Amino acid sequence: xxxxxxGRYRPDHGKGARHRQVRDANGAGPALDLRVLGCALALAxxxxxxxxxxxxxxxxxxxxxxxxxxxxxxxxxxxxxxDIRAGDEQVLAAAQVIATAAPDVILLTGIDxxxxxxxxxxxxxxxxxxxxxxxxxxxxxxxxxxATGLDLDGDxxxxxxxxxQGFGRFSGQNGMAILSxxxxxxxxxxxxxxxxxxxxxxxxxxxxxxxxxIQRLSSTAHWDVAVQTPDGPLHLLAWAATxxxxxxxxxxxxxxxxxxxxxxxxxxxEAPFVLIGNxxxxxxxxxxxxxxxxxxLDHAAxxxxxxxxxxxxxxxxxxHRGDPALDTAxxxxxxxxxxxxxxxxxxxxxxxxxxxxxxxxxxDPLAEAVAMASNHRLVWVDLAPGAQMAVRTDD
Numbered sequence: 001x002x003x004x005x006x007g008r009y010r011p012d013h014g015k016g017a018r019h020r021q022v023r024d025a026n027g028a029g030p031a032l033d034l035r036v037l038g039c040a041l042a043l044a045x046x047x048x049x050x051x052x053x054x055x056x057x058x059x060x061x062x063x064x065x066x067x068x069x070x071x072x073x074x075x076x077x078x079x080x081x082x083d084i085r086a087g088d089e090q091v092l093a094a095a096q097v098i099a100t101a102a103p104d105v106i107l108l109t110g111i112d113x114x115x116x117x118x119x120x121x122x123x124x125x126x127x128x129x130x131x132x133x134x135x136x137x138x139x140x141x142x143x144x145x146x147a148t149g150l151d152l153d154g155d156x157x158x159x160x161x162x163x164x165q166g167f168g169r170f171s172g173q174n175g176m177a178i179l180s181x182x183x184x185x186x187x188x189x190x191x192x193x194x195x196x197x198x199x200x201x202x203x204x205x206x207x208x209x210x211x212x213x214i215q216r217l218s219s220t221a222h223w224d225v226a227v228q229t230p231d232g233p234l235h236l237l238a239w240a241a242t243x244x245x246x247x248x249x250x251x252x253x254x255x256x257x258x259x260x261x262x263x264x265x266x267x268x269x270e271a272p273f274v275l276i277g278n279x280x281x282x283x284x285x286x287x288x289x290x291x292x293x294x295x296x297l298d299h300a301a302x303x304x305x306x307x308x309x310x311x312x313x314x315x316x317x318x319x320h321r322g323d324p325a326l327d328t329a330x331x332x333x334x335x336x337x338x339x340x341x342x343x344x345x346x347x348x349x350x351x352x353x354x355x356x357x358x359x360x361x362x363x364d365p366l367a368e369a370v371a372m373a374s375n376h377r378l379v380w381v382d383l384a385p386g387a388q389m390a391v392r393t394d395d
Contacts, residue, residue: 251289
C-alpha cells in the first residue's frame with residue numbers, strides 16, 4: 001500500500017457472473033470548504049503503526065478496510081450530484097468522516113448510482129480535497145429502484161418503490177460504490193442472479209410464477225471485487241441486504257435477507273476474501289433469520305469492532321442483550337433501538353491488526369460531522385501486512 005498516509009482516527013477504546021469494467025475516475029470535484037478541510041486535517045490523528053497495538057512489529061502499514069452507509073442518497077436522480085457540487089453540509093460531513101478514518105478501501109452502501117458515475121467521481125474529488133485521495137473506483141447499476149413492471153408489493157399499483165427489484169423510487173437510488181487508494185479489479189457482478197436459482201432458497205411458497213421468473217435475489221447488489229494489494233489480490237465480497245422487517249406473516253424480507261447472506265456460501269473464492277457490507281442483521285438484538293450469517297462465520301472471523309462511545313442505553317436499547325459497543329447504526333429509541341448491521345468479516349486465513357466503529361463521544365470535534373452525515377457509523381478493520389494473502393485452505 002502507499003507509504004504516505006494521512007493520519008488516522010484512533011478512538012481511545014478502539015481495538016486491535018457479469019464482469020464489469022473497473023475505472024479510475026480522477027475528475028476534480030468542487031473545492032471543499034476550507035473550514036471543513038481544516039477541521040478534517042486537524043482531526044486526522046497520527047497513525048501509530050496500526051489502529052490496534054497488535055500490529056506494532058509486523059512490518060509495514062496494515063491494510064485498512066472500511067464500510068459505511070454515508071447517507072448519500074436523495075429523493076430523485078441527479079440530486080446527489082447537485083448537492084455535491086453545491087457543497088451541501090451533509091455531503092461535506094460524509095467526506096470529512098471518511099478522510100479522517102483514512103481507509104485504503106471503503107465500501108459505501110448508501111450512495112445514489114448514475115450511469116456515468118458522475119456523483120461518485122465528484123465525491124471522490126471531495127476526498128482528494130480533504131487530503132485523502134481515493135482515485136480507484138468501482139460501481140455498477142444496483143437492483144434498488146430497477147423497475148420490474150409488476151406489482152410486487154401487492155398495493156394494486158405498478159411502478160412504485162416497492163415494485164422495483166430492490167426498494168427504490170428511481171433506478172440507482174441508495175446503491176453501492178467502492179473507493180480505493182489501491183487498484184481494483186477484476187470485478188464480478190452477481191446482481192442479476194434470480195432468487196429462485198439460489199440452492200435451498202427460502203423464497204415464500206406463495207410466490208407466483210410470474211414474480212419468481214423475474215425476481216432477483218440482490219435487493220441492492222452482490223459484487224466480488226478484487227483489491228490489488230502489495231501482498232496479492234484481496235476479494236471484497238460486498239452486499240447491502242434488505243432489512244428483515246416491513247413485511248407480513250410470509251416474512252418475505254426476512255427470508256430474502258437470509259438468502260442474500262446465504263448466496264456467499266456458494267461463492268467463496270479460493271483466494272483471500274473479506275465479507276463486507278450492510279448485512280442488516282443484528283445477531284443478538286435484531287429481527288431476522290441468522291442461520292446463513294452463522295454459517296458464513298465458519299469461514300470468516302468476526303473482529304467484533306467496537307466504538308469508543310455509545311449513547312445512553314434507554315428506550316429500546318435498555319432491553320437489548322448485545323454489547324452496545326458493537327452497534328453500528330442509531331435507530332429510534334422507541335423503535336428497534338441501536339443495532340449492529342454493518343460488518344467486515346475477513347477470511348480466517350487473514351491476520352487482523354485492529355478494528356473499530358467510528359462513534360465518537362459528543363465532545364469529540366468529529367462528533368458533529370459523524371451525526372450530520374448518517375445514522376450509520378463507519379466500521380473499519382486493519383489487516384496485517386505480509387503473507388496473509390495466501391490461498392484459502394479452510395475447506
